[in-house]
Amino acid sequence: MSKRLGETIAQQEVAGLLHAVRRPLHTGWIHCSASDRPEHDRAQVMDQWHRARGWSGIGYHAFITKSGVVQMGRDWGQEPAAQEGHNTGALALCLHGLALERFALAQFAVLQALAAAVDAAHLLRWRGHCEVAAKACPVFDYRRVLGLDARGQRQPHGATEVHTAGTVRLFDRGDQVAQVQQALCDRGAFLVVDGLFGRATEAAVIAFQTRAGVTPDGVVGPETWAALAAVDG
Numbered sequence: 457m458s459k460r461l462g463e464t465i466a467q468q469e470v471a472g473l474l475h476a477v478r479r480p481l482h483t484g485w486i487h488c489s490a491s492d493r494p495e496h497d498r499a500q501v502m503d504q505w506h507r508a509r510g511w512s513g514i515g516y517h518a519f520i521t522k523s524g525v526v527q528m529g530r531d532w533g534q535e536p537a538a539q540e541g542h543n544t545g546a547l548a549l550c551l552h553g554l555a556l557e558r559f560a561l562a563q564f565a566v567l568q569a570l571a572a573a574v575d576a577a578h579l580l581r582w583r584g585h586c587e588v589a590a591k592a593c594p595v596f597d598y599r600r601v602l603g604l605d606a607r608g609q610r611q612p613h614g615a616t617e618v619h620t621a622g623t624v625r626l627f628d629r630g631d632q633v634a635q636v637q638q639a640l641c642d643r644g645a646f647l648v649v650d651g652l653f654g655r656a657t658e659a660a661v662i663a664f665q666t667r668a669g670v671t672p673d674g675v676v677g678p679e680t681w682a683a684l685a686a687v688d689g
């Protein structure tokens with residue numbers, strides 16, 4: 457399977473992309489683009505940047521936009537040009553962003569799903585660029601987002617038991633809200649589990665709903681409860 461630069465990669469296409477790779481793979485590297493500018497939110501722009509520096513085009517295999525779309529970067533059959541001295545056997549992923557607080561929860565949810573899809577076809581050790589370079593890249597806690605152990609392997613999050621089915625929404629408070637927050641955190645969201653359904657919780661609910669294929673309305677009703685109970689990690 458091959459894709460053109462910038463084309464959207466669907467989750468179910470990851471296995472096919474990996475299947476076509478004829479080089480050994482052992483490590484997945486995580487990067488951020490070091491920009492928050494909306495006009496840079498495309499794999500094609502990363503490609504132009506790299507070419508402008510005299511390099512052979514985009515160094516990453518996949519680029520995750522702020523809205524959580526996975527775009528095709530470099531041909532997956534080629535080694536990345538992203539971590540000096542560590543490109544052999546590597547797959548390189550880049551999330552668009554610079555300031556930690558400006559990454560979108562959807563990007564982290566998509567990174568989790570992408571890494572899970574990769575691992576399902578080809579188990580990798582996941583590492584951040586900062587582990588081999590004097591850089592902050594990626595600026596977010598990728599170890600926590602991916603649930604990595606000391607060796608960089610993803611650990612499945614224990615599925616949170618979800619028993620209740622009452623609807624909760626923005627500005628609600630109580631145990632059910634805390635339960636939603638805990639379930640979202642178990643799936644990689646960054647939330648304080650305080651039982652207060654604020655804007656951050658709403659954003660995390662919407663990101664989860666988007667990923668789970670539930671109407672992304674930010675309201676946790678029966679459908680979202682069911683999706684939270686069904687999704688393991």
Ligand SMILES: [Zn+2]
Nearest residue numbers: 487488585593
């Ligand atoms: Zn990097």
